[in-house]
Amino acid sequence: MSLVKFVCTGCSCLCDDTEIEVEGTQIKKINNACVRGAALLSAADNPQRRAPCSVNGQETSLAEAVEEASRLLQQAPRRLIFGLDNSTLEAQAAGMELAQALGAVIDDSSSFCHGPLIESILTGALPSGSLSQIKDTADLFIYWGSNAHQSHPRHLAKFFLPFYTELEEAGWVQKAQLCCVEVRDSETSSVCEPVFKLLPGGDRDFIAQVLNISGGGEGTPEAKTFVELIKRSHFGVIFAGLGLTYSLDGDYSLFAEMVQKLSQWTRLVVIPMVGHFNMRGFNESLYKKTGYINKVSFASGISHGEEFGFLEQVRSHLADCVLVIGSDPFSSLPHHVLRELEGVPIICFDPFITPTTKAAQVVFGTAISGLEVGGRAIRMDGDEIPLPVAKSSGYPSDEEILKRLAEKVSG
């Protein structure tokens, strides 16, 4: 047995120092994985957790599932493809090709989370930088609306602590400042100094105060401290979490104004705390292909709009067949909206049994990206990361199934 490199696809940190020891097809040892990565690897080897290919709850061959899925897709006049955030760039490209061939709507989870932030970065409205660019040079780190300890357990250990602590006679000394803007005490806030504690939903007011002070006006003592902290730094990084996105209801214009204003004193970049390992890849790929990061319809050329968002499609009964790829909307999205899917055929790709595979008519049990199938992905900071295959499995990849479906529906 030997140790094999595994680029962890448990989240968008894409930790590349994880190793596994494989005997046959079983993982016997895991090094350097967080609780999320270890759970992914543990579930990979548990046959009770893996999803088989099935049609209407009956286990089938891959060919039969492809047959039924293509039939459902061909007979539905309005198709919706959703997900692909946990797929490789290669599979995402195949998914976009299929959407185009079908004249379907395509969307991903960024349409109700980090989409507006990533769009601001891709269009240049917000400055960003890669982790390799900030390494050893940034001297101020701000976690804003993000408890990385829970959402991305190795984020601090991987991207902050190793580069910004130094062993001196007095012990380990921090070379950069770590602070956070938060609404509650958290594991992350416990290692930050200072902590800017806001009331839930108070981000917009805080940003307005910071802007006011930056322009020479008055503001709260907390906002003044924040501006002073920025002024003293040479290179600041804001790790923007979902707390900020939801508090701003996805409207980053005031935040972008603040970043621009503060940039008169320091270099400031923003990195989204993306959850799904390749959501940024989906956004960048679709942006290159269509000029939009999500909510695209190929029904008549390329169209974009709120009506092409997953939740709006479901809420307003705009889809007659939904293809969900590597996503589990039935676990976390509003159930009062998902109930509107009753009677709508669902086709689902997932390595694991989930509430969404249970609701689907056709299920494709797929290989786990980064573990059982290789490819490429875009990390949260925009760097492209190769994903080598770490172990073999008999499961088909998302890309393979998508290409087979495209052949069927085009032929």
Place this chain on the structure above:
Amino acid sequence: MNPPVSIVIVTYRDALQKAAEKKGQSVESQERAAVIRLSPGDLKALGVEEYGRVKLRSDVGIVVVEARLDRSSKPGFGYMPVSRYTSELISYDPTKAKLPNFKRIEVQVEPSDEDITIWAT
């Protein structure tokens, strides 16, 4: 029984709950998910001890979960991990907001003798 208390729920990520869910440990996952963390004042107003059950009622759904004490929580706010429980309470109405209200779920909380909500699998 004490009258209902108005609470705004803010969801958060719980790595252990998500890990248990991924591993198929349904009991552990459910135990970590079916909780609401409330301020000492709100627990007192509800007349509920820590680990007591409370019913949460939003515009779109109802669930029964366990109450936990969170000394750092401000009165009027409660914290729950993102899970099947919160998805029952979260609403999405684009005429009011662009995004679902993951971080601002308005609920009425009341003491409850009912069992913790569990869905058929």
